[in-house]
Amino acid sequence: MLPLVVYRDHVYTESATTLEGADALALRGAKLGTTSGGIHELSSKDDYKELASTIGEADIYAVKGYDTDFRVMSYTEIDGQVYAQLFDKTNDMTISGGAELEERLYGKEDRKLIYLTLEDKTTVALVLFGEEGLVRYGHVPVFFEVEQGAFQKFWNSLGK
Template sequence: MNFKDSYKKDNENIKPRKEVVLSLSNKMKSYNESRVRKKSKFNYKVAFSIVAALLIVSVLVFAKEKLEFNNMLANKDSNNIVENQSQENESSNSEYNKTNDNIKEEPIKKGIYVPKQQLGVIDPNVQACRVATLVYKGRIYTMGGTELSLEEGKALMDKKIGVTWDLINEIKDNGTSAGYVDLETLKDFASFGEGDEVYTVNGYDENFRLITYTKNEYGEFISLWECLNDFILADGSDVFGTMNIKNNIENATWETFNNWNYGTLDEKEVSIDDTLNNFIDSMYKGTPYSLEDEELRNELFNKESNYSSGEEYFEANEERQKFIFLKMKDGTKVEIRLFKEGYIYYSGLNFAFKIDEESFNNMWNKLTI
């Protein structure tokens, strides 16, 4: 399993033992030199999350400056509730409306502003975790928690819109005064690697998903990229709706926490019935909660330091986490993480969704060995 496949699985913070970090650093170095896929008995899914969280500098950060969105100012707080300011706008726009009677303003959506991500400048002498990144039209795309085979990916490739170029020099010495790379000045399709062909994705908005394709001496590679920032989040439909999940499932499977964590291929079939359909409906209606809330984050993602041994950590999470995989008719496969507390989580988004208790419990009880 390579770096890309491992990273996209999860991004929670878990405190590692020193020997884990050292071993993983060596594995990432080996990957960057060869780009050859290798198998290992290592705990990849948790371990790469550990490295991303604990290495000294991360090149991906959220923007802190104030950003304008649909005639409103969304402040730097990612939990800022964006309201419909119709009363405020009514007087200021009255003169405009007199001469534009046939033009109606679209209602402004109420929700939480998910801030735009930026690339932080790094010291070239400091080793940093290179998060898989694609920059297009000043926005950052990262590898999502959506699996896709080579054949299915090729079928989804639509219009070729460019080729990637390596932006490593930009994050070393071309930063703004705020310590960020100026994304707006970057030529499109900046990434950590050059020569990947970039395509739009059949059936999806390019503002949400793109595909890259590479063919070299090691084989052919497909990567699906997602932009899950710089938008208004009102409920789960703003995320799961863009994935075309509802009424589009070909099959569903699930697995336990430990099987997922160790990469054991032991997915069990889930019947597509009212229980699953009601669960998906609840996903679309789910209420988002920011994982910047430390109390919630600790409740959901228990850190290894909370336990006297690694065995206790895995045993505890085996009881309170499950994973369901929804494969769409177009081949995309979405991984949803379930927490016994009634939350669901999609990797790549710094939010968890609280969903209807009855629908959640029915689904949780259905996922039994």
């Protein structure tokens, strides 16, 4: 089961964007609450209450530079060591266009995984699908189409 947190009646799942504990304090915003745990594989819909989670007890904060309607973070210090994790709300997203993709993409070898480090020192994992010129972020079953010329030039620069 994916790590998740319930906040404002929405499920935030473990982000494909990561950060080092040492960089987390600079991104930590206002405290939003403390999770209670309690969610597991056999949980019912009624168990998904405010600040329930699969991560046990942890303080949840806003993330500076991000809207809490999209991203929150857990932040814990134990013996001077910082543990932080980002969570994204990917349900209730509206996609303005595009056709359904067949599962044929997942059977192909023609894909590459890249990691981008942003100015805020978070690292984003993206999956590139070469032949189609598509990009997937995280666990969201949505693909973004990139302008073919730019995508192909970038793809070719990556090597194998």
